[in-house]
Amino acid sequence: MQEISYQARNxxxxxxxxxxxGAMDLSHCRQLLHTIELAKEDHACKVIILWGGPDFFSNGIxxxxxxxxxxxxxxxxxxxxxxxxxxxAVLTANTKLVISALQGSASAGGVMLAIAADLRxxxxxxxxxxxxxxxxxxxxxxxxVLLPAIIGYGFxxxxxxxxxxxxxxxxxxLGLIHQIIDGEPDTFEENITAKAEYLASTNINARLAAKSVxxxxxxxxxxxxxxxxxxxxxxxxNHPEFESARGRFVEKNGHQQPLFLNAAAGNIQQKNxxxxxxxxxxxxxxxx
Amino acid sequence: MKRxxxxxxxxxxxxxxxxxxxxxxxxxxxxxxxxAPLKIMHICxxxxxxxxRYAIRQFLPAHIKVIAGPGCPVCVCPxxxxxxxxxxxxxxxxxxxxxxDILRVPxxxxxxxxxxVNGGSVKVVYSPLDAIKLAQHSPQQTxxxxxxxxxxxxxxxAGLIHSGVPENLFFLIANRYMxxxxxxxxxxxxxxxxxxxxxxxxTAITGLGVYDFMRDEFKLPCATAGFEPVDxxxxxxxxxxxxxxxxxQVINCYSRxxxxxxxxIAQKCLKEVFDLKPGVWRGIDKVEDxxxxxxxxxxxxxxxxxxxxxxSYPPQAHHPSCLCHRVMLGEVEPQDCKxxxxxxxxxxxxxxxxxxxxxxxxxxxxxxxxxxxSL
Numbered sequence: 001m002q003e004i005s006y007q008a009r010n011x012x013x014x015x016x017x018x019x020x021x022g023a024m025d026l027s028h029c030r031q032l033l034h035t036i037e038l039a040k041e042d043h044a045c046k047v048i049i050l051w052g053g054p055d056f057f058s059n060g061i062x063x064x065x066x067x068x069x070x071x072x073x074x075x076x077x078x079x080x081x082x083x084x085x086x087x088x089a090v091l092t093a094n095t096k097l098v099i100s101a102l103q104g105s106a107s108a109g110g111v112m113l114a115i116a117a118d119l120r121x122x123x124x125x126x127x128x129x130x131x132x133x134x135x136x137x138x139x140x141x142x143x144x145v146l147l148p149a150i151i152g153y154g155f156x157x158x159x160x161x162x163x164x165x166x167x168x169x170x171x172x173x174l175g176l177i178h179q180i181i182d183g184e185p186d187t188f189e190e191n192i193t194a195k196a197e198y199l200a201s202t203n204i205n206a207r208l209a210a211k212s213v214x215x216x217x218x219x220x221x222x223x224x225x226x227x228x229x230x231x232x233x234x235x236x237x238n239h240p241e242f243e244s245a246r247g248r249f250v251e252k253n254g255h256q257q258p259l260f261l262n263a264a265a266g267n268i269q270q271k272n273x274x275x276x277x278x279x280x281x282x283x284x285x286x287x288x
Numbered sequence: 289m290k291r292x293x294x295x296x297x298x299x300x301x302x303x304x305x306x307x308x309x310x311x312x313x314x315x316x317x318x319x320x321x322x323x324a325p326l327k328i329m330h331i332c333x334x335x336x337x338x339x340x341r342y343a344i345r346q347f348l349p350a351h352i353k354v355i356a357g358p359g360c361p362v363c364v365c366p367x368x369x370x371x372x373x374x375x376x377x378x379x380x381x382x383x384x385x386x387x388x389d390i391l392r393v394p395x396x397x398x399x400x401x402x403x404x405v406n407g408g409s410v411k412v413v414y415s416p417l418d419a420i421k422l423a424q425h426s427p428q429q430t431x432x433x434x435x436x437x438x439x440x441x442x443x444x445x446a447g448l449i450h451s452g453v454p455e456n457l458f459f460l461i462a463n464r465y466m467x468x469x470x471x472x473x474x475x476x477x478x479x480x481x482x483x484x485x486x487x488x489x490x491t492a493i494t495g496l497g498v499y500d501f502m503r504d505e506f507k508l509p510c511a512t513a514g515f516e517p518v519d520x521x522x523x524x525x526x527x528x529x530x531x532x533x534x535x536x537q538v539i540n541c542y543s544r545x546x547x548x549x550x551x552x553i554a555q556k557c558l559k560e561v562f563d564l565k566p567g568v569w570r571g572i573d574k575v576e577d578x579x580x581x582x583x584x585x586x587x588x589x590x591x592x593x594x595x596x597x598x599x600s601y602p603p604q605a606h607h608p609s610c611l612c613h614r615v616m617l618g619e620v621e622p623q624d625c626k627x628x629x630x631x632x633x634x635x636x637x638x639x640x641x642x643x644x645x646x647x648x649x650x651x652x653x654x655x656x657x658x659x660x661x662s663l
Contacts, residue, residue: 069573069574070568070573070574071571071572071573071574071613074472074475074476074572074573075573077475077476078475081475081478230478234619238614238619240608
């Protein structure tokens with residue numbers, strides 16, 4: 001298993017989870033939860049950075065492992081709950097500011113893990129893919145609390161029902177991420193570490209007090225919503241749609257890069273092309 | 289109201305007595321009056337049979353649900369094992385011996401009954417002792433006892449093996465150990481279960497201590513129960529009392545049969561003969577430490593090791609539309625399955641739960657029309 005690590009420096013706790021393909025099985029989830037709890041209890045740590053891995057931040061549950069299980073529905077459900085626990089641990093980190101640093105893309109539960117953080121920074125080429133519906137699932141990991149609170153009810157509808165990928169630029173516009181940090185991976189890491197160290201050392205109490213006020217309403221809804229999510233997810237996990245979607249995902253992709261990321265990359269390229277064309281047209285009009 | 293107590297001395301009629309049933313029902317209603325809706329799960333096919341046959345659910349307040357778990361031994365028997373049994377039955381010179389209720393359980397391509405029609409040698413026995421007699425009677429023939437069941441059956445087999453069996457008798461073991469599956473049930477049901485009714489016969493072997501993890505880890509009360517209406521209502525009343533008082537003990541409400549420590553001789557035999565390994569519960573999951581497997585020193589009796597029992601085809605646990613596995617997990621009711629009572633009936637079962645008299649679908653099919661007023 002890839003190492004999930006925790007290091008604290010200058011009041012900042014760095015949690016790295018470079019999991020293969022970003023697919024988190026039960027043991028990854030348990031280990032990451034344990035690491036987050038460790039960071040939450042570390043008095044020297046004021047700000048936690050969730051780094052994910054260099055290729056993927058997180059792609060949610062490990063569908064390959066689920067597919068191989070005798071009863072895939074049960075493992076999927078267990079896996080979902082284990083990921084829920086991680087998101088819950090992040091959302092209830094009341095005495096820390098949590099930053100997610102997306103060096104790579106995220107999908108499904110990985111998106112929710114990313115947006116559960118208080119501040120979210122990403123590299124330019126990442127993609128966020130709330131792909132639950134494409135996998136025959138309605139979604140969990142507190143999406144029904146997080147997404148409406150962050151991007152509003154309308155955009156949540158679009159994101160969840162269409163389940164289409166969102167580029168970093170679009171995610172920034174929606175508020176899913178707060179800043180795109182361009183440059184090489186090292187620069188990204190240095191930049192975010194510097195930000196986190198500044199936040200941890202300057203008026204952190206005020207920031208945490210603001211967090212508790214801001215999150216009050218959100219935390220109050222969590223229990224009811226997660227029950228609803230899990231109830232529906234259990235039905236989805238037992239529905240033939242999940243089985244066939246999972247089969248397609250596993251058989252076509254094996255352990256390769258998930259297909260939706262290819263689709264996402266294609267969509268984004270097309271969009272960039274259109275944007276470039278629009279810009280050229282605009283410039284042409286300007287010139288005239 | 290003075291609290292009912294039941295005299296320990298066995299008087300079969302007392303455990304069906306209508307007056308006692310009515311008093312217990314009243315006590316349950318009083319207890320439940322100020323309780324939130326709750327779910328209790330039983331994990332015994334015998335309980336489901338008794339609960340439906342005596343219409344016990346109709347005696348309970350609407351907000352107290354008693355749901356059926358994976359308590360039917362035939363239903364949880366993995367399809368892989370039945371496929372192996374069929375393969376053995378079709379081997380020349382081999383006779384498969386087993387209990388009657390597994391015969392019609394559908395496996396991947398057929399059932400044991402169909403294998404018998406197709407020339408397989410399958411005989412029904414009423415006790416593993418019959419297997420010994422048959423093997424002694426025909427020493428030139430190879431016999432395989434296909435053992436299906438929980439702790440109670442496993443203990444009988446262990447005793448038999450421990451005391452020695454004829455050379456021409458082998459065992460195909462598909463016995464399952466119940467306690468670990470409760471952890472799986474807790475995972476599947478989250479916090480929606482408030483207590484368990486434990487199987488009377490299985491607990492008579494293991495004793496209560498093997499369920500202590502329910503108290504320690506899950507903070508959930510459990511009660512053993514017998515199989516008469518009064519037994520079951522009594523256990524429900526005791527469980528409700530524990531739930532109401534936020535207590536999490538494992539209690540014995542079937543003390544005329546179960547000793548708290550269980551049957552120590554049977555436990556010793558089981559330990560001597562079997563290891564517990566991960567095992568598949570049909571359609572449900574592979575559950576850690578839940579399958580009885582013959583110890584290495586008894587490998588010479590193990591049909592899997594001594595005979596060619598591996599089928600030439602991969603297993604197929606259930607028909608795509610069959611919900612038996614979810615019925616056994618207590619996630620859905622038989623009537624939620626679109627095959628129930630339509631395509632799937634006891635005479636033409638699609639899944640194992642419609643076969644055995646302890647299977648939830650079979651029981652509901654057979655007794656669902658009984659109303660309290662008719663009793």
